Amino acid sequence: MAKKKTSELKQEIHKYKDEEIVLELKRLRNTLFDLRTQAVTExxxxxxxxxxxxxxxARxxxxxxxxxxxxxKATA
Structure with missing residues (x-):
């Protein structure tokens, strides 16, 4: 995700479709893994x-x- 204000980021996430959320989660988790790897190696x-x-x-x-x-809630 690009540098944005928190409120703008929340609004953008709210507009995501379910599939987009899953894809973004995968991308961010890979980014976090890469950061951890960099922390160890360099x-x-x-x-x-x-x-x-x-x-x-988390968002x-x-x-x-x-x-x-x-x-x-809608189905109950």
Whole structure:
């Protein structure tokens, strides 16, 4: 995800389709893995990316769970 304000990022995530959320989660998890690998093998330029990527993953997971709960409520 590009550098955006948190509110803009939340709005963008809210517009994602379910498939897009899954794809973005995979991409971010791969990014986090790459960052961890770089941390072991070489010096990292921007160590704050760890937290940023983890927060983006959490935002996506939160949106996915909110949709699951909303769907359960709609069917109940």
């Amino acid at each position: 010096k990292i330029q921007d160590s704050s990316r760890f937290g940023k990527v983890r927060r983006d993953i 996506l997971l939160t949106e996915r769970r909110a949709r699951e709960l909303r769907d359960q």
